[in-house]
Amino acid sequence: MSDPLLHLVQAGVRYVDLGRQLRTGMPQSPNHPAFHHSLPRRHGDMERADGGSAANDMISTGTHVGTHIDALAHVSQDGRLHGGADAREAGLGGRFDELGVHTIAPMLRRGVLLDIPGLLGIERCADGYEITVADLEAAAARRGLEVGAGDVVLVRSGWGQRFAEGAPYVGLDSGVPGIGEAGAHWLADRGVHAAGADTIAFERLAPGGGHATLPAHRVLLVEHGVYIIEALDLEELAREDRHEFTLVLIPLNIYGATGSPVRPLAVFAQ
Amino acid sequence: MSDPLLHLVQAGVRYVDLGRQLRTGMPQSPNHPAFHHSLPRRHGDMERADGGSAANDMISTGTHVGTHIDALAHVSQDGRLHGGADAREAGLGGRFDELGVHTIAPMLRRGVLLDIPGLLGIERCADGYEITVADLEAAAARRGLEVGAGDVVLVRSGWGQRFAEGAPYVGLDSGVPGIGEAGAHWLADRGVHAAGADTIAFERLAPGGGHATLPAHRVLLVEHGVYIIEALDLEELAREDRHEFTLVLIPLNIYGATGSPVRPLAVFAQ
């Protein structure tokens, strides 16, 4: 066992689970097919001659459900995807050959938590609050951290506390806190690989505005090729006061899709 | 950055992807709903006032599709699940509260590849060949490895070379190579945490026998609580001649389901 990674892992690592549990009825964006799960076969339905039985599952769902990652193919601007490809032509065949979620490599990267309520001394950011560049910089500086190229940056608004409430978490009427266009530029300027948040649309939604205008998506996905992770559970990470970690995120390798449910982990050796 | 794991990761790690790509039409067991993907919205369908557009996905699928992991709730014997719970009662409510796939913790563990064709000096094991205990022991000994408690053991038959052929990979008529009941006991006796293979049913299928009799599933899932991983892609790992590694496997956290598609990685620091 000469591999130092395996040596570390064998010595014992721990993780904080940043993914939401996938359940029928969980809150989600009305823009996407909802997650439904059923058991077509249960034990007791039939038994083989040898006394064995197998139960199984049936699922229908969008990919932008639960905690999930947006592929670059998800969003276009003025008819173009990231890199300039014609967005309509790119989807021919019912799949995105070029920028689909299958092109997102699994991530084992430095993760940084920017805890805005922790910075501001509040429980969570207010409905529709736009997290400013000053907020982001102060949250990093408070922990002595710098956001660097290739990092995965997770912005905590505290809104994830409302996940169990359902519709209020989606916040179509109330608005939802998050970064705006300025914050997206700040992240892109630092060369981050992906950015995530504990809300359903990642970025700030103005009260009453629904999910229709998403400038941070444009900046990150289209202009800079930065992946977006949504509906993260960042509460335990904040409680544990961990702000720098190994982020492990493995998208499903769905050929040509615009996103994938994921279960990111913040992993620690000590 | 004092965490040694993060230090290693920042220094650079690499991985071999052990998961199959999820595509409509890929081979799969006829026992489960097939994987289907569609784009309900493509770019060009509508554009918002600001020039933005979002494409999205719709998926219907079983959970035992592509590379996937079996939860302990998947199989019962004589009406009982692992640990003795009544299998029929356990599924009440349309979900397995106790042994569903949500109870499988993400894995960062020692992985061991037992390469049987490599051992036998053949391209791949024959249709319906039962991989013996002697094969397993010799494959480990050849690399100076021991299978230990908590390990994830991946048994390569070479059958994965046929994945692209479709129906022949499923092998309903031909039979499929794999371990049998004896091999399952050998793995369970060593206290492995999970066991995987490059075939659709993990264990040996006799020619003409279909998928009806699965003694290794009984031994591992029901009698010993060992998870099973199916339809792995082990070809690259064998080509690279890597037999010991850090196995990273993160099931989707689907409440109460009997399995989950996964994309396991074999990760190396050097």
Next chain:
Amino acid sequence: MSDPLLHLVQAGVRYVDLGRQLRTGMPQSPNHPAFHHSLPRRHGDMERADGGSAANDMISTGTHVGTHIDALAHVSQDGRLHGGADAREAGLGGRFDELGVHTIAPMLRRGVLLDIPGLLGIERCADGYEITVADLEAAAARRGLEVGAGDVVLVRSGWGQRFAEGAPYVGLDSGVPGIGEAGAHWLADRGVHAAGADTIAFERLAPGGGHATLPAHRVLLVEHGVYIIEALDLEELAREDRHEFTLVLIPLNIYGATGSPVRPLAVFAQ
């Protein structure tokens, strides 16, 4: 052409369509998987050598969506289905062999419209209004009609005017008008074959009560074996002032299901 039915049909019949159009996003009960439609293949995705191309569909849905019929297997009371069968055992195998929707014969029957707003001289019944037995009797008497054995009786509340509004049509908070337990007994006493309404739950929902208590379902489905049709569009029929007609309703023959979307027609020879 000696068949008198064919003679009539050839001479010309007309119909009023009583079914709602199935569309992604239409209002529906939160108790059931929503209707989603997508085109996996569109024209332009690929063309065969001979210049031909085929587009196709993918649907995920419950069966209690849009205008639909409830099979007797849908509801149980105190663990029993209509006729006394054990309700839990009846669903073994993941299907209802006995009282599933496949056991509902296609209907070509006398249909009777009982137009309550027409009777009361109002646009539509108020939120949560319980349509009384006196209302039902007066609506029939006003047209000189009697409800008879084997008829299909459609009770119009006018609530169908709100279908296009979405959530208000579902009425989880507001309540929804309809018959109650007394009205259900009145219908059952007359030996009707099926009963329908222009609301999502057929029967009256008290304001704030959600969809949890459904006594008319118990009386009709469980106690008397009378099918229930929900989310009908009865507006045009009322506008045309037609109260007696040939009702044609053909459920999908889904083996073992608890319901089916339907598109009932009121047909007239003149």
Next chain:
Amino acid sequence: MSDPLLHLVQAGVRYVDLGRQLRTGMPQSPNHPAFHHSLPRRHGDMERADGGSAANDMISTGTHVGTHIDALAHVSQDGRLHGGADAREAGLGGRFDELGVHTIAPMLRRGVLLDIPGLLGIERCADGYEITVADLEAAAARRGLEVGAGDVVLVRSGWGQRFAEGAPYVGLDSGVPGIGEAGAHWLADRGVHAAGADTIAFERLAPGGGHATLPAHRVLLVEHGVYIIEALDLEELAREDRHEFTLVLIPLNIYGATGSPVRPLAVFAQ
């Protein structure tokens, strides 16, 4: 009760069901998502305070499954739909606004059965047999019938006897009997409204040719706007020796879809 249609119906009509039962695992074209049904909730899963319980369904499916009808939007030729519209533009938005299945009016029309095995004195037509114009004309003449404008013509090959066999019914390797391009022109020349058959692709499939070349689809759907009905069960109708009847066919009103499962009835007054 002055309506003569209602008078006839009340006097008693009977029907022969021409639709196949929808069941998980039934044979179907590999070009379309398969039909899957599950019960997310069964009785016994939970009981309301009042002792009531509701079971429900979850379905994922294509629309070209079981007995079904093809909308005109299903097929294009050289980039054009029936009437000349650009086929790619017509599907924008993920739905066919113009020629989708929602534009097929429910049918109460003269139906004519052309029983080819009955004519030829055989059990069923051979694999890949092309039913000729002479066959069609002789089958009609034998019963003294003429095919007229607006009729729905059902061509029986006897292949429906194989439905229960599964894959042989689909006939990808063997070929399947049916009309060819000449037969399609003959039907179109007579101005039929729709044409159906007891096979999965309606038209003749050459042995070894798969489902790739479908000239009768082109002639009927694209060139003449004649609907196609597939996978009919015509066995009972032939056994009863009924060749002229009232055909009742009501597609689901799925906005923008390319087809719909249907359950057509042949109805008789006497």
